[in-house]
Amino acid sequence: MRIRTCLFFFVVMLLVVFALAPMxxxxxxxxxxxxxGTYNKFLVADLGLTGSSGKANPIxxxxxxxxxxxxxxxxxxxxxxxxxxxxxxxTTGSKDGASIPxxxxxxxxxxxxxxxxxxxxxxxxAKRYKDILLATGAVPxxxxxxxxxxxxxxxxxxxxxxxxxxxxxxxxxxxxxSTRDALVFRWVTNIAKNGPVDLRMFTDPRGNDEVxxxxxxxxxxxxxxxxxxxxxxxxxMDGQTYYWQIWGKITTTHGDERVxxxxxxxxYFQEFSSVQYLGLSDADKNAVKDxxxxxxxxLVNKRAAKSIKEYEIDRIVLDNGVVTRDEVFAIxxxxxxxxxxxxxxxxx
Amino acid sequence: xxxxxSRTKYSLSVLFAVLLGFAMLLPMGAFAxxxxxxxxxxxxxxxxxxxxxxxxxxxEEAAAKxxxxxxxxxxxxTGDESYASVIFQDDGSRVKLGAVSTLTIxxxxxxxxxxxxxxxxxxKMWAKVTKKRGTEFQVKTPTSVASVKGTRFILEETESGxxxxxxxxxxVQLSNESGEVTVNAGQKGKATKDTLDVQEIEDMDLPxxxxxxxxxxxxxxxxxxxxQKELHIEFxx
Numbered sequence: 001m002r003i004r005t006c007l008f009f010f011v012v013m014l015l016v017v018f019a020l021a022p023m024x025x026x027x028x029x030x031x032x033x034x035x036x037g038t039y040n041k042f043l044v045a046d047l048g049l050t051g052s053s054g055k056a057n058p059i060x061x062x063x064x065x066x067x068x069x070x071x072x073x074x075x076x077x078x079x080x081x082x083x084x085x086x087x088x089x090x091t092t093g094s095k096d097g098a099s100i101p102x103x104x105x106x107x108x109x110x111x112x113x114x115x116x117x118x119x120x121x122x123x124x125x126a127k128r129y130k131d132i133l134l135a136t137g138a139v140p141x142x143x144x145x146x147x148x149x150x151x152x153x154x155x156x157x158x159x160x161x162x163x164x165x166x167x168x169x170x171x172x173x174x175x176x177x178s179t180r181d182a183l184v185f186r187w188v189t190n191i192a193k194n195g196p197v198d199l200r201m202f203t204d205p206r207g208n209d210e211v212x213x214x215x216x217x218x219x220x221x222x223x224x225x226x227x228x229x230x231x232x233x234x235x236x237m238d239g240q241t242y243y244w245q246i247w248g249k250i251t252t253t254h255g256d257e258r259v260x261x262x263x264x265x266x267x268y269f270q271e272f273s274s275v276q277y278l279g280l281s282d283a284d285k286n287a288v289k290d291x292x293x294x295x296x297x298x299l300v301n302k303r304a305a306k307s308i309k310e311y312e313i314d315r316i317v318l319d320n321g322v323v324t325r326d327e328v329f330a331i332x333x334x335x336x337x338x339x340x341x342x343x344x345x346x347x348x
Numbered sequence: 349x350x351x352x353x354s355r356t357k358y359s360l361s362v363l364f365a366v367l368l369g370f371a372m373l374l375p376m377g378a379f380a381x382x383x384x385x386x387x388x389x390x391x392x393x394x395x396x397x398x399x400x401x402x403x404x405x406x407x408e409e410a411a412a413k414x415x416x417x418x419x420x421x422x423x424x425x426t427g428d429e430s431y432a433s434v435i436f437q438d439d440g441s442r443v444k445l446g447a448v449s450t451l452t453i454x455x456x457x458x459x460x461x462x463x464x465x466x467x468x469x470x471x472k473m474w475a476k477v478t479k480k481r482g483t484e485f486q487v488k489t490p491t492s493v494a495s496v497k498g499t500r501f502i503l504e505e506t507e508s509g510x511x512x513x514x515x516x517x518x519x520v521q522l523s524n525e526s527g528e529v530t531v532n533a534g535q536k537g538k539a540t541k542d543t544l545d546v547q548e549i550e551d552m553d554l555p556x557x558x559x560x561x562x563x564x565x566x567x568x569x570x571x572x573x574x575x576q577k578e579l580h581i582e583f584x585x
Contacts, residue, residue: 205564205578237440238439238440238478239476239478288565292565292579295581296579307577308567308577308579310569310570310571311567311568311569311570311577312567312568312569312570313565313566313567314566314567314568314576315566316563316564316565316566317563317564317566318561318562318563318564319561319562319563322517323563324500324516324517324533324534325534326514326516326534326549326554327516327554328563329552329554330552330553330554330555330556331556331561331563331583333552334552334556334583334585335581335583339556339585340556340583340584340585341583341584341585342581342582342583343560343582343583343584344580344581344582345579345580345581345582346579346580347577347578347579347580348577348578348580
């Protein structure tokens with residue numbers, strides 16, 4: 001009796017083992033990151049999921065094993081930020097397990113061609129990204145994960161990516177006066193080491209009027225992160241305000257792209273003795289702000305006036321040059337008293 | 349023989365043409381060499397009066413245009429609601445005349461620099477003088493002399509014969525028959541034929557330069573964050 005009972009349980013166990021065996025040896029998905037993992041600029045289109053990219057940008061790859069013939073499989077893919085918010089998600093078309101070969105790497109840009117086009121959307125929940133994504137297609141700065149899940153199949157797998165927008169940050173001179181002898185342009189950047197970059201000079205804060213003087217300016221092909229001011233000084237005028245900018249080039253997943261640093265202002269003097277400062281005290285700056293709040297409230301609206309309440313005056317420029325305390329107050333009074341015609345008021 | 353004569357005629361013709369060309373270019377060269385300044389901005393009705401050559405004391409009058417060259421002795425006269433700026437060629441010093449003003453420019457060349465002497469008969473001027481060692485910049489009025497060493501200032505010669513000087517940067521020496529005073533930045537000086545006075549500029553007591561301007565206020569957040577804001581106001585006097 002005992003032997004019979006043991007045999008029965010043995011047979012049952014064998015049946016259970018054989019029944020479960022296919023499940024234990026079921027389909028697997030291996031997700032691998034391709035490429036550097038850090039990008040200056042990363043477009044959602046680079047993933048190739050919309051089928052419109054048409055570029056062979058290897059971002060990640062998937063590899064399948066043991067997919068079941070007769071079962072239709074699809075691939076769910078999502079882009080997630082560090083807080084777990086899903087930016088982009090969707091599911092591909094489906095494919096019979098019989099036609100999914102084992103141990104073959106399929107790159108991201110091949111997935112749609114392989115499984116058939118699906119439905120990928122920018123998620124409504126990703127409100128703080130949605131406008132940027134829809135407008136530019138570029139994923140904002142940050143660390144992201146790309147998640148992939150085979151349906152039916154094992155749990156979601158992820159790989160990480162870092163997006164670091166390029167910067168060309170001016171260091172000196174920024175909002176200072178500088179003499180010919182002290183003038184050295186310095187900047188820092190995360191674009192390709194040793195550039196080359198261009199240094200450009202403008203006489204207006206919007207960067208419209210460029211100083212173009214033969215080989216002096218613009219200075220092209222700089223392979224250092226600084227430039228001696230003496231090399232451009234002959235093109236500069238004493239006592240003039242200038243705005244300088246660094247231009248560079250980055251290689252992105254969708255080709256080369258020009259990058260521009262911000263415009264930085266400095267006041268150029270040939271000799272130290274001629275350096276001038278604005279000379280507004282803190283009390284003056286508060287008084288100027290109060291006057292501006294009153295002007296904005298009257299000439300624009302209360303909302304515009306309120307928008308500067310949390311700010312403080314940093315500096316003031318008149319006609320791209322130095323302005324004195326007396327001039328500032330005289331101009332504000334003239335505007336308030338309508339002794340001058342105001343053509344436009346706007347924020348930047 | 350005939351060939352030699354033809355060659356001689358040809359050579360003479362070429363020589364004549366070359367001499368004629370030089371003769372035609374001479375006035376232009378002489379004019380360019382005489383120029384000490386040029387007209388910058390112009391708004392409204394502005395006339396430039398040049399002393400005519402010859403013995404008769406006449407003047408040639410022309411409407412001022414941007415880029416027009418000015419020579420020593422030229423007078424610039426602005427009409428109602430008009431303005432014009434004069435830029436000196438040697439160092440870029442600039443003088444802007446307000447409405448109903450009359451200014452005569454003179455200068456003595458000192459190597460590459462100019463010792464400038466202006467006569468402000470009436471009206472207002474806004475001056476931005478470039479600092480240069482060893483050169484002079486003087487503005488004479490019917491009652492006084494303002495000597496400048498590199499600065500920004502405003503000068504007005506009133507109908508009643510008073511000279512007012514508002515100094516924005518550095519200093520101006522104001523003198524008349526009674527003596528001399530220094531007018532520093534933030535002060536205004538007054539000169540009549542026999543009096544001199546200096547006082548502080550009060551808020552709003554500063555004439556606004558004519559023409560279009562842009563003033564930009566750069567803001568930063570009070571909490572020290574990197575957020576910045578710019579307020580641009582474009583206005584016109």
